[in-house]
Amino acid sequence: MQQDLKNCLVGANEIKAKVKKLGEQISRDYAGKDLLVIGILKGAVIFMADLIREITIPINIDFMAVSSYGATTESSGVVRILKDLDQSVENKHVLIVEDIIDSGLTLKYLVEILKSRGPASVKVCTLLDKPDRRKTEVHVDYNGFVIPDEFVVGYGLDYDEKYRHLQEIYVLKEEIYHS
Ligand SMILES: O=P(O)(O)OC[C@H]1O[C@H](OP(=O)(O)OP(=O)(O)O)[C@H](O)[C@@H]1O
Ligand code: HPA
Numbered sequence: 001m002q003q004d005l006k007n008c009l010v011g012a013n014e015i016k017a018k019v020k021k022l023g024e025q026i027s028r029d030y031a032g033k034d035l036l037v038i039g040i041l042k043g044a045v046i047f048m049a050d051l052i053r054e055i056t057i058p059i060n061i062d063f064m065a066v067s068s069y070g071a072t073t074e075s076s077g078v079v080r081i082l083k084d085l086d087q088s089v090e091n092k093h094v095l096i097v098e099d100i101i102d103s104g105l106t107l108k109y110l111v112e113i114l115k116s117r118g119p120a121s122v123k124v125c126t127l128l129d130k131p132d133r134r135k136t137e138v139h140v141d142y143n144g145f146v147i148p149d150e151f152v153v154g155y156g157l158d159y160d161e162k163y164r165h166l167q168e169i170y171v172l173k174e175e176i177y178h179s
């Protein structure tokens, strides 16, 4: 496992401090509003669990599962909904929580779908942003870390469903996905 990783990009303490800051910001911005926080499975599961515990206002949570990466480091471009929300977003303020925005294709698809369902607003919170790889323009409201164009794993992020449980964010060695 350790031998598959090139270097640690974001350490556990740095993540913790950033998540706390994002939680505080979200709590301030949505005070007095009806907020539904939507975690995008599976990648966002760890970030979502930590983030919502730093939010100090009442919220509801729900999850959607979508997938466009399999055993690859490039988006297939086809975003599939594997699990939809359990509730309506009509007239609710919606905050999408993602682990990473890379090509932007997943987020663009999600924002379009959710906006078509009549929410009061749709905003986006991501832990990681890899702007060099964008294939489509997307707006991000809350952003943890801007990262370089490298494939990363850990803290929810996978390669071929592995490494999600790592506490920190690592760059994956290229030989792992080129072999
Ligand atoms: O900006 P993009 O290029 O669309 O990439 C970002 C998306 O890719 C990953 O999901 P993935 O399809 O790997 O599913 P997973 O969360 O279950 O790993 C990640 O969790 C984001 O949802
Ligand atoms: O760098 C990444 N790592 C893991 N999953 C991802 N999905 C898009 N980009 C990435």
Ligand SMILES: [Mg+2]
Binding pocket: 043, 069, 157, 158, 159
């Ligand atoms: Mg993935």
